Amino acid sequence: MGLYSLSAMLLAAVVAIAIMAVSETFAIFVPGLLQGAWLTLQIALLGCVLAVTMAVLAALARLYGPLPLRWLANTYVEVFRGTSALVQLFWLFFVLPHFGLTLEPFTVAVVGLGLNVGAYGAEVVRGAILGIVPGQWEATVALNMTRWQALRRVILPQAFVAMIPPWGNLFIELLKSTALVSLITLGDLAFRAQQMNQTTMKTIPIFTLVLLMYLVMSLAITICMRLLERRATRGLARGRSA
Amino acid sequence: MWDWEYAISIMPALGKAALVTIQATGIGFLLALVLGLILALLRMSGPRMGWAVSALIEFIRSTPLLIQIFFLYFVFPSFGIVLDAFTAGVIALGLHYGCYCAEVYRAGLEAVPRGQWEASIALNLGTYATFKDVILPQAIPPIVPALGNYLVALFKETPLLSAIAVLELMQTAKMMGSETFRYTEPMTLVGIIFLLMSLVSAAGIRWLERRLNRRSAR
Numbered sequence: 001m002g003l004y005s006l007s008a009m010l011l012a013a014v015v016a017i018a019i020m021a022v023s024e025t026f027a028i029f030v031p032g033l034l035q036g037a038w039l040t041l042q043i044a045l046l047g048c049v050l051a052v053t054m055a056v057l058a059a060l061a062r063l064y065g066p067l068p069l070r071w072l073a074n075t076y077v078e079v080f081r082g083t084s085a086l087v088q089l090f091w092l093f094f095v096l097p098h099f100g101l102t103l104e105p106f107t108v109a110v111v112g113l114g115l116n117v118g119a120y121g122a123e124v125v126r127g128a129i130l131g132i133v134p135g136q137w138e139a140t141v142a143l144n145m146t147r148w149q150a151l152r153r154v155i156l157p158q159a160f161v162a163m164i165p166p167w168g169n170l171f172i173e174l175l176k177s178t179a180l181v182s183l184i185t186l187g188d189l190a191f192r193a194q195q196m197n198q199t200t201m202k203t204i205p206i207f208t209l210v211l212l213m214y215l216v217m218s219l220a221i222t223i224c225m226r227l228l229e230r231r232a233t234r235g236l237a238r239g240r241s242a
Numbered sequence: 243m244w245d246w247e248y249a250i251s252i253m254p255a256l257g258k259a260a261l262v263t264i265q266a267t268g269i270g271f272l273l274a275l276v277l278g279l280i281l282a283l284l285r286m287s288g289p290r291m292g293w294a295v296s297a298l299i300e301f302i303r304s305t306p307l308l309i310q311i312f313f314l315y316f317v318f319p320s321f322g323i324v325l326d327a328f329t330a331g332v333i334a335l336g337l338h339y340g341c342y343c344a345e346v347y348r349a350g351l352e353a354v355p356r357g358q359w360e361a362s363i364a365l366n367l368g369t370y371a372t373f374k375d376v377i378l379p380q381a382i383p384p385i386v387p388a389l390g391n392y393l394v395a396l397f398k399e400t401p402l403l404s405a406i407a408v409l410e411l412m413q414t415a416k417m418m419g420s421e422t423f424r425y426t427e428p429m430t431l432v433g434i435i436f437l438l439m440s441l442v443s444a445a446g447i448r449w450l451e452r453r454l455n456r457r458s459a460r
Binding site for chain 2: 091098
């Protein structure tokens with residue numbers, strides 16, 4: 001969808017939540033749900049930071065690392081992409097304590113989701129770096145740059161632009177998978193919704209509000225990434241055959 | 243730390259649960275394929291309809307599957323339709339991934355050259371015949387790998403059904419854990435089963451992709 005349609009949807013969703021916040025049937029649920037949404041947002045943001053870090057490290061290790069490091073990165077990516085996020089969270093939450101490592105639920109959430117999305121992101125980063133035309137590498141050799149200089153100054157800045165749209169999708173996946181942390185006892189948006197649902201049985205208003213809140217967060221991410229893409233590609237088309 | 247005897251003793255039960263997981267994946271994905279095609283076709287049918295369907299797809303894709311599963315499971319009864327957990331879960335899976343599939347179908351449909359439509363009009367084919375005999379046979383094969391990726395993605399989302407107590411792999415492992423206080427073996431085995439099945443299906447998709455490419459190249 002275009003930027004205008006997305007913004008219109010975002011506006012409509014925000015207005016809908018605002019109207020519900022003052023209407024009688026919905027108002028009691030809003031403060032609690034907003035608290036949950038705040039926790040969801042915190043987990044999503046910290047998870048994003050971890051995911052991007054892991055993705056870049058794993059991609060660079062897979063591409064340029066020495067053999068053992070490459071193997072390690074391969075295993076990381078295959079294992080985390082091959083099993084489901086919920087299984088990973090449960091494993092970190094229930095099994096790690098048996099090995100003497102007990103983590104806070106919040107830490108499990110951030111680490112689990114960050115590592116999961118990071119594994120998918122590693123493929124995005126790797127693909128974007130491999131997508132840079134070989135001539136760019138040859139040019140850096142001609143300019144007598146070291147490999148690290150070439151990567152930092154020439155390759156990564158160009159790869160960055162190609163990474164923006166897939167990262168946008170991954171951030172939304174991450175935001176959506178934060179709903180899973182409700183199953184390891186964290187009081188996020190999904191958890192509060194379930195709790196309220198069990199105590200009041202007012203399923204439709206509660207879940208409508210929750211869906212709208214998630215929609216607002218996802219649309220905000222989508223719109224931000226579109227704007228970022230627009231900024232990053234500005235002026236880049238110059239000198240490139242269309 | 244790792245008890246082999248216990249691990250082997252729970253294998254049969256996990257195997258049975260794996261069948262439920264596979265069943266949910268199969269039915270869910272079939273639903274997603276059909277629904278995705280319908281959504282993709284509806285989106286092409288006119289500007290106003292197209293916008294409404296786009297907004298619906300955007301909405302479903304932007305909200306967590308877990309919430310959608312809860313929504314279907316808890317909301318349907320208030321309209322007098324009581325679904326068992328498995329049905330509600332599978333419908334939610336199909337609906338969610340149907341929206342992803344709709345995007346894939348759209349890419350496939352848009353890749354069919356305009357001339358094919360014009361040729362169908364010239365041959366006086368009806369809309370239905372055009373789609374069935376001309377457009378879809380050209381649009382579907384190139385998108386099979388993309389659809390396959392969503393099959394694997396859907397498969398990996400089935401543990402969410404444990405949240406509404408469907409007895410699939412995750413729920414079975416959780417129950418074993420809470421009965422014996424041994425989470426290590428069941429959880430790890432579930433992880434390994436998922437990893438194996440994903441790797442096998444990924445290999446299967448690559449094989450299918452190669453076969454389809456060979457056929458269309460000929």
